[in-house]
Amino acid sequence: AGHAITDADIAAGRRAYELDRAHVFHSWQAQGPFTPMTVLKAEGSLVWDGEGRRLIDLSCQLVNTNIGHQHPKVVAAIQEQAGKLCTIAPQHVNDARSEAARLIAGLVPGDLNHVFFTNGGADAVEHAIRMARLHTGRKKVFSAYRSYHGGTHLAVNVTGDPRRFANDDGDSGVVHFLPAYTYRSYFGATTQDEESERALRHLTDMIELEGAGNVAAVVLESIPGTAGIYLPPDGYMEGVRELTRRHGIMLIADEVMAGFGRTGKWFAVDHWDVIPDLLAFAKGVNSGYVPLGGVALSDAVFETFRDRPYPGGLTYSGHPLACAAAVATINAMRDESMVENAERLGREVIGPALRAMAGRHPSVGEVRGTGCFWAVELVRNRETREPLAAYGGSSPEMNQVVAALKSGGVLPFANFNRIHVVPALNIDDALLREGLAVLDSALDVADGFVEA
Numbered sequence: 001a002g003h004a005i006t007d008a009d010i011a012a013g014r015r016a017y018e019l020d021r022a023h024v025f026h027s028w029q030a031q032g033p034f035t036p037m038t039v040l041k042a043e044g045s046l047v048w049d050g051e052g053r054r055l056i057d058l059s060c061q062l063v064n065t066n067i068g069h070q071h072p073k074v075v076a077a078i079q080e081q082a083g084k085l086c087t088i089a090p091q092h093v094n095d096a097r098s099e100a101a102r103l104i105a106g107l108v109p110g111d112l113n114h115v116f117f118t119n120g121g122a123d124a125v126e127h128a129i130r131m132a133r134l135h136t137g138r139k140k141v142f143s144a145y146r147s148y149h150g151g152t153h154l155a156v157n158v159t160g161d162p163r164r165f166a167n168d169d170g171d172s173g174v175v176h177f178l179p180a181y182t183y184r185s186y187f188g189a190t191t192q193d194e195e196s197e198r199a200l201r202h203l204t205d206m207i208e209l210e211g212a213g214n215v216a217a218v219v220l221e222s223i224p225g226t227a228g229i230y231l232p233p234d235g236y237m238e239g240v241r242e243l244t245r246r247h248g249i250m251l252i253a254d255e256v257m258a259g260f261g262r263t264g265k266w267f268a269v270d271h272w273d274v275i276p277d278l279l280a281f282a283k284g285v286n287s288g289y290v291p292l293g294g295v296a297l298s299d300a301v302f303e304t305f306r307d308r309p310y311p312g313g314l315t316y317s318g319h320p321l322a323c324a325a326a327v328a329t330i331n332a333m334r335d336e337s338m339v340e341n342a343e344r345l346g347r348e349v350i351g352p353a354l355r356a357m358a359g360r361h362p363s364v365g366e367v368r369g370t371g372c373f374w375a376v377e378l379v380r381n382r383e384t385r386e387p388l389a390a391y392g393g394s395s396p397e398m399n400q401v402v403a404a405l406k407s408g409g410v411l412p413f414a415n416f417n418r419i420h421v422v423p424a425l426n427i428d429d430a431l432l433r434e435g436l437a438v439l440d441s442a443l444d445v446a447d448g449f450v451e452a
């Protein structure tokens with residue numbers, strides 16, 4: 001009953017839509033043909049669209065609402081902080097910020113004991129690179145193709161997918177290398193072990209050819225997210241860590257999407273014995289209820305700035321509302337065992353369901369993932385692996401699959417030829433199974449495009 005959407009809500013939504021189309025300039029879109037969905041209300045893993053239809057949120061928006069929408073403890077913490085102190089300049093001490101930093105430093109691995117707060121993921125990546133450059137006194141930065149690191153200038157330059165092309169000034173000191181992506185191996189590998197070994201050899205060669213002594217950092221999504229949730233093969237991340245350490249290169253783990261429980265561990269690097277020098281986070285740190293990101297940096301990097309000023313800052317670094325939301329989010333995740341639940345959902349519910357779909361649907365090229373972080377890669381032909389939409393593009397066929405998901409009552413995360421299954425870590429099992437059944441039916445639509 002608390003969910004009832006009234007005619008007045010729908011009328012207000014229509015008015016919002018008109019104003020949006022008149023005045024709001026949207027990210028990543030050709031503004032003219034764009035027909036965004038109106039959201040009237042959201043709660044837990046449910047969202048109500050402009051017509052008052054209920055949708056199961058398997059997208060977590062942009063994979064950030066890790067604890068679902070409107071978690072009462074986090075909403076209350078934001079309200080309480082708003083009543084006390086909404087904002088304070090970054091140079092003043094604030095209890096919400098101090099506690100958020102303490103909690104985060106306790107969760108990240110190793111001696112990443114210091115936290116610099118930003119407003120989101122892109123600026124976290126940019127500051128991590130700036131710290132690495134100042135710490136090493138070197139300029140070049142290595143990052144992988146098929147990656148995403150953010151939409152601001154340097155972050156989009158390190159990004160390794162087509163979202164970079166229109167923005168890349170070619171003067172950023174960034175060198176791209178080929179990732180370890182076994183399903184579409186660039187190295188002709190047919191097994192995970194081969195892929196790991198060959199991708200490591202490629203990165204080793206590239207670093208040596210560029211002059212290891214010129215390289216400040218390797219920036220890597222611990223598990224690439226929007227680029228396809230392709231898990232690094234065994235040994236790869238350990239190999240990158242060993243390689244970077246050997247050359248005095250900073251390893252920057254971009255955990256903006258994979259961090260804070262998404263993969264069934266607090267951080268994706270926890271899946272291996274890998275401790276980066278800097279770790280960028282955002283999104284899940286407070287489920288996105290108030291914009292927040294940051295960099296956790298090691299004691300060694302911190303030492304560079306003990307007696308020398310750090311040349312960078314943000315008006316809203318460590319914003320009290322955002323930090324109060326982070327404290328409440330992290331505490332709720334712990335109290336409600338959400339990271340353990342994400343691991344269980346991946347192992348018991350999502351993984352088995354997607355593998356069964358892969359068995360039934362010839363349009364499924366590969367399913368892969370861990371925790372609440374899964375991708376279904378759709379193809380026209382399983383032998384040739386020709387994708388259902390080109391890399392970097394869309395296709396009418398993919399649009400039909402997405403439309404089938406929406407009309408079936410699921411809000412999906414779709415990218416190029418992939419449907420991502422990225423629910424909240426605390427989604428109700430029955431709701432998740434309902435959403436997966438809708439995906440199963442939508443894949444019938446995709447099967448219709450498979451070449452005979």
Ligand code: PMP
Binds near residue numbers: 119122125255
């Ligand atoms: N890094 C990764 C891995 C991301 O997924 C994203 C956002 N999708 C970013 C960085 C950029 O974060 P933001 O949009 O908050 O700037």
